[in-house]
Amino acid sequence: MNDKKRLSIFLSAYLVLLVLLATAVGNVAAQGPGEKGPAAGMPSQIVGPLVGPTVNGTLDGSDPTFTRPDLSAAVTVNCASTWTPNPFGGGFYYEAHAFHVTNNSPIQIEVNAAGTTIGDTFLSVSCQPFNAAAPTVNGVITDDDDGAGYLSAITLADNVTLTPGKTYWAVITTYGVGDTGAYQLDFSDNVVLGVPPKKWAWSTNAGWINFAPTAPNGAFTDGVAVYPDHLEGYAWAENAGWIRLGTHTSGGAWTYANSSAADYGVNRNPTGGALSGYAWSSTSGWIKFDPTWLTLGIANTEGASVARANNAEATAQVTGSPTRLGPPSPVQRSAQELRALREAPSGNVVRDGSFELGTPNPFWTEASTNFGTPLCGPGCSSNSHTGLWFVWFGGAGPYEAGSVSQSVIIPYGQPATLSFWVSNVYCSGYDYDYLKVNLDGAPLWVTTAADPSCGAGYRQVTVDVSAYADDAAHLLEFKSEVFGGITIFFLDDVALDANYGVTVDGAGNFRGHAWSENLGWIKFSGTAGDNTPYQVQVRCVIDVNASGGVDIIDVQLVTSAFGLNVPAYDFNKDGAVNVSDIQFVANRWLVGC
Template structure:
């Protein structure tokens, strides 16, 4: 139980209390965020005898005593410690060699992805910012300062195109009833991983239903993957058999406390060792990965590893690392892992080739695909007994190539029916394509033959991905935007609609606010000007409100935005004690808490186009519990109609 704050001064002196707490919080935030360095301490190696507590023997591995972190790619610094420890051990005497992988027998009948992989990218949390679409049909985000999101999409679109052979290493791995547990090679009648012709990106989703946790647990990441499966309509075990959900956390977050330890890992929802207990799924086994915004770790997670400046080198390398490992070990460790008892014990194909410098045998390199070049690392190959950055297609077949024609960005109007026939082609002309789509505007649907029909019901811009698949599970996809406007022949009255948007009159009107909320003290500076709305910050049980009714003109698109700064004296990284709720009418747009505390203001924006022609009430409600202050400061509000 947290100790209770006592002795807080009531009004009119509460601002002094808030200023003092804010100053202490700022120092704590700097330390927690790594902006104030603490003196480094020597870290003793864990006793090697502890290795028996998990399948990973190396005590410096980020997966040591964290068995759900399958294929965890350590930071460069942590990798060096792992190598040094391994070199200090006596080599195990094994007939197959210390790096040879063997088959784990499958879990729930699954060892590898023996069909055409379907990769779903899940951008997890409102910190990604405002979503837009670039000329390639990729989702982009205002909070993505490194431009990582579109590169991830292009990489997965490009796998299996342009005759690239980086992914062909996977075609030696297999599963099925004809593969014996412990096998180190595949029989001819096995179910091989096929060469992934035509790309593997199956869809993208911006889950902006709330903020991503500052340090999401493994359980929260697994739950997000199960949530994503339902979002994409994969509601059966069969539809998830070849699916893979990449949970991409935003800049500034620390999912599963990756900083200083590792750069990414993968798992599946059946793993009962996840923090907080097993993730329950009613839609079959869910393969997913934890993909932090690891550019925040700099060179430790591969920035500049191959190229200069190479900002996204480690980003694409870790995305590729985890995908390779998921493909060869979908439900860990039922697929192909190291079971030799050597220092590589418990590792997967990409683990064994991590951080080999460019130019060395098996080193990382730029891989050219159909439309782009991406920094990737090699993966272990049993059949060549080496780390392979390029490999011949072996057990798997090249498969068919499916192409979906891009119709260009689309537009429409609420209440006006649309009809769009999608087209595509298959390298095997005898095949019939079956079409699916994600992200269609509300009111529209696609038939199996690729015809999109319906009547749009809601204004806004959607990122649409259409996928076509043939009977061999070969698939292709294309993405484009679809903008739906409101009826009425244009916006009746464009412009900014809120009164006193920056509170610079020094009074609330036409806002309705709790006493003392409109404030010009320097304890919490305004975003611009002198005045702002400062809710809570007492360090005791308290509720503040701020609201205004506004009419959104008919025929208009409308965006509600504001700048928000949160600071707190709370020290928890897992529990939301103090909350700010933002509503339009009775609908909650977002909820923020002490977990979202950060230095400076952040711009928040919401599409209210569906409320055109209505008068709505915009409302902020800040609720603080009985101890440890949290301040929610709002400034420069706007409701722009266009």
């Protein structure tokens, strides 16, 4: 080959190279908003394999849509994203998965090509709350193509270090508008699917009880699992060891219909969430979750009937002086005695309902216009219903206003009945002289000086207060006003009968009280004012996307794993996701856990 020919070939190759370079530079220079850059299609940047939880799902027309954010180079672990919307507008199918982290090591998330048919994905991580109407807010990181090919990944190089105990959202969508297909999300082993559990119950005698001691990779192997009709798994008491709520046998056959302390099993009513049955502690014995046999005897009623007794009777003659004597002598107590009274373990809702602790009373707030207190003691004990002390309203001659009140906490979700004994002793005949019962300022019951029961003696009144059974503090008040003349009302033996028990709502919140034969009461859900607030919330296992309810995405996720061994979706524990698992979650769609 002569030199001229060699030069010609060299120049041709050189020109081709220049054209290719010019084309590449031109493409980069001409790259519009949202278009792919030269790095797209590279191998995955994940350092793996990832051995944390896996989510298999499908994006299709049954999913919600949103306007996804545009790609941003910023990583804002403080949730202060300044993302902008993508240039294509709305219509992107998406699915969002809640998760939390066990430590502050960098996380990794990868769209795994092995389980993905979508050609081009887009992934973002946001802080709680994720709002599809404003997806550029609360963001941490976005990614387009750091996975294999055109798939997405959050890598170690991104250095996304999140805070344990907070909720985050992994949002999977597509690069192109309206694209559909299957996907597989793999997470690093410091990621746990679902919201962080609120895990602490309290036992006066056993201390803290952890209902989510471990939940590796979202599989409830050691913690407590909430199903629509039962609970299973283990809790851990710091001073009593493991507490076993139930187990399953091979093939998915559970035996949770327990009505006696003879076998493991905590049942759950799928409609109202009320629990029943027994857990077991090897050191503390049986724990009952519906201790309705422990009705709260709040006051001494001397075996009196609990039936309503408010029938009108003929007015009886009143003998003796209707004028009340002076205020009773105060009862003297040391600070140590008062502290012991207030801190004594008790199942009572109303404390000292028979008023036998006198005045000043450690539980009742007392007020009287003329006497300082409406409580009357040994000097007038012949007028009490039981014991030595009771409440005397009115009887002063001039205007008299009196009241006793107490803050009470009524166990959540259980039937509750307020009862008390009252006597219209002497009546002016005017209906503006009254005695009434208030709960949080709302009137529950009232009698007046025109009541035909005047002079008939004590009668028991019962009032249903189940509507207030929410584990919150409520102000119970007995209040009277007498506007001159002589009108007298007596009050004694106040009781609030409430059945203790535990309910678990559709979001996995535990409320109420359980009873241990050797540990006493175990309380769920702290109330305002507790020095050490506590609460138990364990995600329902069929809420697989941790949205707080059972929705179509849960059904899709379980269906997409059909035939696979995915423990989180294998509800009947038979080794594979099958039709029964799909039916199980589908039957609770829209109904809830």
